[in-house]
Amino acid sequence: MARYIVRRLLQAIPVLFIVSVVLFVLMQNIGDPLATMGGRSVTRSAERERLKRILGLDQPIHMQYLYWLAGNDWKTFDMDGDGVPETQGTRRGVLRGDFGVSMVNRGVPVWEVIWDRLPNTLLLMLTAEVVIITGSLLIGIFSALRQYSAWDNAITTITFILYSMPVFFFALLAMYIFAVNFKEWGLPYLPTVGMFDPKVGQTPMEVARHMVLPVATLSFVYFAAYSRYVRSSMLDVMSMDYVRTAKSKGLPRYQVIYIHALKNAALPIVTIIGLDLPFLLGGAIVTERIFGWPGMGRLFLDHVSRGDTAVVMGILMMIATAVIIFQIITDITYAWLDPRIRFD
Amino acid sequence: MSDAALTSPRIPLLPVDELEAPPLTLWQMAWRRFRRHKMAMFGSVLLILIILFSIVGALVYPESSANYTDTKKRLEAPSAEHIFGTDTIGRDILARMIYGAQISILIGITAMLVEITVGVTIGSLSGFYGGRLDSILMRFTEAVLVIPQIFLLLVMAKFFAGKIPDIQILGRTFSGSVIIIILIIGLTSWPYTARVVRAQFLSLKENEFILAARSIGTPRSQIIFQHILPNSIAPIVVAATLGVASAITLEAYISFLGMGVRPPTATWGNMLEGAYNYIGEAYWLWLFPGMFIALTVLGINFVGDGLRDALDPRSRSI
Numbered sequence: 001m002a003r004y005i006v007r008r009l010l011q012a013i014p015v016l017f018i019v020s021v022v023l024f025v026l027m028q029n030i031g032d033p034l035a036t037m038g039g040r041s042v043t044r045s046a047e048r049e050r051l052k053r054i055l056g057l058d059q060p061i062h063m064q065y066l067y068w069l070a071g072n073d074w075k076t077f078d079m080d081g082d083g084v085p086e087t088q089g090t091r092r093g094v095l096r097g098d099f100g101v102s103m104v105n106r107g108v109p110v111w112e113v114i115w116d117r118l119p120n121t122l123l124l125m126l127t128a129e130v131v132i133i134t135g136s137l138l139i140g141i142f143s144a145l146r147q148y149s150a151w152d153n154a155i156t157t158i159t160f161i162l163y164s165m166p167v168f169f170f171a172l173l174a175m176y177i178f179a180v181n182f183k184e185w186g187l188p189y190l191p192t193v194g195m196f197d198p199k200v201g202q203t204p205m206e207v208a209r210h211m212v213l214p215v216a217t218l219s220f221v222y223f224a225a226y227s228r229y230v231r232s233s234m235l236d237v238m239s240m241d242y243v244r245t246a247k248s249k250g251l252p253r254y255q256v257i258y259i260h261a262l263k264n265a266a267l268p269i270v271t272i273i274g275l276d277l278p279f280l281l282g283g284a285i286v287t288e289r290i291f292g293w294p295g296m297g298r299l300f301l302d303h304v305s306r307g308d309t310a311v312v313m314g315i316l317m318m319i320a321t322a323v324i325i326f327q328i329i330t331d332i333t334y335a336w337l338d339p340r341i342r343f344d
Numbered sequence: 345m346s347d348a349a350l351t352s353p354r355i356p357l358l359p360v361d362e363l364e365a366p367p368l369t370l371w372q373m374a375w376r377r378f379r380r381h382k383m384a385m386f387g388s389v390l391l392i393l394i395i396l397f398s399i400v401g402a403l404v405y406p407e408s409s410a411n412y413t414d415t416k417k418r419l420e421a422p423s424a425e426h427i428f429g430t431d432t433i434g435r436d437i438l439a440r441m442i443y444g445a446q447i448s449i450l451i452g453i454t455a456m457l458v459e460i461t462v463g464v465t466i467g468s469l470s471g472f473y474g475g476r477l478d479s480i481l482m483r484f485t486e487a488v489l490v491i492p493q494i495f496l497l498l499v500m501a502k503f504f505a506g507k508i509p510d511i512q513i514l515g516r517t518f519s520g521s522v523i524i525i526i527l528i529i530g531l532t533s534w535p536y537t538a539r540v541v542r543a544q545f546l547s548l549k550e551n552e553f554i555l556a557a558r559s560i561g562t563p564r565s566q567i568i569f570q571h572i573l574p575n576s577i578a579p580i581v582v583a584a585t586l587g588v589a590s591a592i593t594l595e596a597y598i599s600f601l602g603m604g605v606r607p608p609t610a611t612w613g614n615m616l617e618g619a620y621n622y623i624g625e626a627y628w629l630w631l632f633p634g635m636f637i638a639l640t641v642l643g644i645n646f647v648g649d650g651l652r653d654a655l656d657p658r659s660r661s662i
Contacts, residue, residue: 011483018487023499030502160383160649164642166593168600169634172620180624192623279492286494286597290620301601304498312499316491323490 001335005328012324019320020094020313024065027309053078055103068100068313069093094317100310104303110314113299118281120195121288121295125280127211128218133273136223140230145257147235155227163224171217171290178213193292214291218284222276230269237265267338274330278322370655377654384650390643394445394636401442410439411608422628429628431615441632444610447518448592448637451526451611455591458530460584463537464573470538471545472568482542485535493532494597500528501603519609525598529591537583544576578655582648589644596637612637 052058056067056077071093076085092098099110143155162170175192182189190213191197196206237243238261246260281296288297296315303311335341368376378384414434422429428437470481488496501524508520548554549572557567592612598604599613607614612633619630 014483015486015490018484019490022487023491026499026503030499160645161638161642164589164645165638166596166634166641168597168616168620169630169638172623172630172634175620175623176627285498286600289601300495301498304502305603307502316495316499319492319495320490 001332005332008328008331012328015324016317016320020069020317021065023313023316024068025061027313028061030304030307030309030312067091067093070095071098099314099317102303102308102311104306104308104311110310113311114296114314114318117294117296117299120293121281121297123207124211124214124288124293124295125218125284128215128222129273129277129280131215131219132222132226135219136226136230137269139223139227141234141257141262143227144231144234144238159224159227162220165220167217167221167284167286168290170220171213171287174213174216175290195294210291214284214287214293217287217291226269226272229272230265233265233268234261237261240264267334270337271330271334274326274333278319278326281319281322374651374654378650381650381653383646384654387643387646387650390639391647394640394643395449398442398445398449401438402446405436405439405442407443409436410443410610411435412439421626428632429626431629432618432622437615437628437632440610440615441612441636444612444615444633445636447522447605447609447611448595448613448640451522451529451595451605452588452592452640455526455529455533455595456584456587458527459533459587459591460537460580462531463534463583464541464580466534467538467541468545468568468573471542472549472564472572474546478542481538485538488532489535493594496532497528497594497598498601498603500532501525501598504528505603519606521604521606522609522611525595525605529594533587533590533594537580537587540579540583541576544579545572548572548575581655582652585644585648585651589641589648592637592644593641596633 049058056064056072059067067089068091071091072089073092075089077087077089078085091100101107101109102113105113139155139159143152146152178190179192180189191210192213195210196202197210200206243256243261246256251260285297285301287293288295289301292298300312300315303315412435414430417426417430417434418432420426420430420434426436426438428441431437431440466481466485470478470485504524504527505521508523510520511518511523554567554571557571562571595604595611596613596616599611600616602617604617605611605614615633616630619626619633622629
């Protein structure tokens with residue numbers, strides 16, 4: 001087992017290396033970082049040269065990558081343009097946990113910029129994940145126990161339709177019905193923008209109210225996919241011999257379903273959840289944009305459009321690393337839950 | 345009673361036409377099963393209607409009407425004159441829907457072709473040759489998979505933004521960004537196909553008929569293209585079908601976020617850009633494009649589901 005984990009971790013290194021190189025090359029062209037620093041002075045070419053030198057953008061791309069990866073505190077640079085390198089580098093590099101500083105936020109470390117938004121995203125995404133798992137387990141089991149009945153067919157059709165609906169369409173429709181129309185009809189309506197109303201303040205109740213629509217939007221797509229999965233997994237298990245044995249022993253129905261069948265049916269579902277979890281870190285770009293939720297997705301959008309490479313690289317590398325780590329954790333959990341699986 | 349009657353048992357003979365009928369080909373069998381799949385037939389009809397809408401509509405509304413702006417008629421509700429209403433700068437939404445349909449479907453199909461070409465090439469090379477090539481290609485595939493696709497698309501859209509000028513095809517002007525969107529969607533969607541094809545190659549290449557082909561000296565290219573690839577066509581067709589649906593959705597997402605296809609070309613996605621600012625005032629801005637995207641994707645998903653069942657080699661039903 002330990003050997004397996006070590007091998008997987010070693011395999012992850014080239015993957016992360018490829019990811020970082022490809023992204024770093026893409027980053028060179030996502031916009032002029034100097035233009036976003038604003039101010040009249042930047043348009044003067046002498047000033048541009050000076051800023052480029054200070055930010056290290058005058059270096060060739062492979063050196064920039066090296067400094068990003070391993071830092072530049074072992075070298076001196078020519079900052080004032082007199083041809084004499086005299087200023088010591090200060091960056092420590094990603095490998096030593098330094099993701100650089102944000103240009104848009106004027107020198108705030110990338111970690112702080114991300115850390116500022118991460119809790120908002122996690123609050124939204126983890127709530128959505130809980131709703132998704134509970135809901136799709138209920139729907140999937142309900143459907144599986146009534147295979148080919150009218151209920152089952154209706155659920156199949158509805159989940160298929162929901163699955164095909166683009167996220168923004170569902171979001172706009174939900175906003176239209178529950179915010180706009182409910183307001184017109186004088187019913188209690190739901191807020192559509194932001195995390196809380198500044199007039200009320202950030203109280204738990206207020207945040208919860210603002211979370212209803214985004215969470216519903218995030219959940220519906222996954223409901224469709226996950227509940228199909230739960231259904232087929234449950235159907236497979238329900239036709240197994242040991243379930244028949246349990247039934248013929250006269251065990252109560254709920255015990256057969258929830259203790260004997262569900263435990264085994266849950267195994268493949270654990271895999272799916274484990275592989276999807278890290279993607280929650282990135283937030284949901286479209287949902288966060290529509291509902292004005294101050295999370296990672298919007299942070300990413302804002303900083304991509306302003307060419308803030310350090311923050312964008314930081315977000316993407318964080319997600320990529322999380323995805324790989326979660327893949328390994330999922331495999332280990334799976335082996336731990338299912339003794340039939342051995343990694344050798 | 346004669347001896348002959350006693351000794352020869354009555355053998356039920358099959359009707360002549362069933363004996364003589366040539367065996368059904370894969371596609372004939374698939375078509376028979378597909379026809380019985382109600383959802384798939386419903387999806388096909390839906391798709392045909394949408395394609396007809398984009399063709400017949402283009403005959404009724406000239407392309408100039410899709411870009412004709414009349415600022416005096418901003419945000420007009422659906423009426424007899426403008427059946428789907430007008431947008432923020434007074435363009436007719438129905439006309440834009442028609443031309444948007446053409447571009448969205450074009451993007452869906454061509455992005456799928458890019459995706460399948462790259463995916464099948466990488467998957468078959470990886471599965472057939474194995475070894476070091478396989479591990480390099482698979483690390484690369486994983487590298488693409490660990491970044492959420494929408495993030496990668498936005499970075500790439502920004503990278504290529506404004507690189508290609510407008511192009512003229514058949515007397516019509518298309519925004520150059522259409523080509524960029526097609527390429528970036530194709531180039532970020534292939535890992536799934538590559539993995540499916542690789543798995544097919546890994547299992548198929550161990551079969552006896554491949555061994556036989558090798559032993560009589562069949563060149564490698566022929567083994568790949570004539571022996572293995574045709575046998576893995578079923579999952580590729582299914583992946584391709586669903587690929588069209590996801591390409592249409594992805595185009596809509598990036599256009600919705602303002603980094604997709606630029607004006608003057610209309611797509612269903614860029615018609616939605618900024619529409620959420622008018623959620624209450626002008627529902628027709630987002631309802632029609634959103635509904636058409638949903639219906640198209642639904643139709644394609646139904647067809648894909650039907651194809652999956654129809655092309656399943658383990659299926660015994662005819």
